[in-house]
Amino acid sequence: MARTSLIFLLLSLLYIACQARSPTAASSPASNFIKASCSATQYPALCVQSLAAYAPSIQQSPRQLAQTALSVSLDRAKSTQAFVSKMKSFTGLKKREYDAIKDCIEEMTESVDRLSKSVKELKNMGQAKGQDLLWHVRNVETWVSAALTDENTCVDGFAGRSMDGKVKDSIRARVINVAQVTSIALSLVNQFASKQ
Template identity: 85%
Template structure:
């Protein structure tokens, strides 16, 4: 009787240990999946850094990875748009700085709109197959590419020494970060599309 109680106790402990390890193993598997997927992007370190916190929801799903990458890009674009809008209110702006900021706000607004459409398109495409799937993915790829162009156009608006300074540096750093995250998202969308 005592030996069966010991065996039952040992089996119970083994089950508890296995249950305690499985979330860690799943998280490790998801993290490895993110690292492997990000290695094919243009900015792999940034990709891993921006998506690692979402490993539990991504698991090993290429679709969820692409969806999360787009959502991260959208949130950063919104934050950057708000930041650039605040810069327009600085006193003492030169006319060219003001115009560059104004144009950048417009470009970031377009980027936010296109990334929003992309997130929604991917989210609501359901289990589309064949030509229907290709149509939805093509929409997403087109919008994300256009968003990336918008972000790069914003940065280009600050070209030239006349605009050098803190405003150019701070806006440039944020917009370049958004562009890099968007580039990574586009790469992950392309990976997802290629696996279907």
């Protein structure tokens, strides 16, 4: 009995020691930078959750943080676009649901296109400074704002009680998540721009 307790105690201590050394348990400067930057967004918890895994590549770079946030938003938009496209082929859709899905696919396609342009623009601006840098950043801000509008327009297409049901709930949940992540990306791009 005493031997079992001793083994259990040693294993517990070993586990605690490993947890203390793990990068997720430790509060690194990069993690603190992400948390501080995310605190100024509309969805701070989602921001940290979405970006924490990228802390090693973000470090404490506002530009890399904005770039990563845009990439995360683009990935989610692409995934949601594919999901909504699959919903179009469901049998038993009401005409209004089908039309809303069709419109949503168009909006999500526009959103993906604009977020793709934003990712490329920020990545390819190189060492631009001054007015050149601001021109690139303004392009990104314009496209991300438009992508956010596209996402919100998709959600608006499912308004009204006649649209209530699983189709509406599943699409709205995904698109709202994309819109929140896009809002985070826009906020972080604005933060990056304000530091230039």
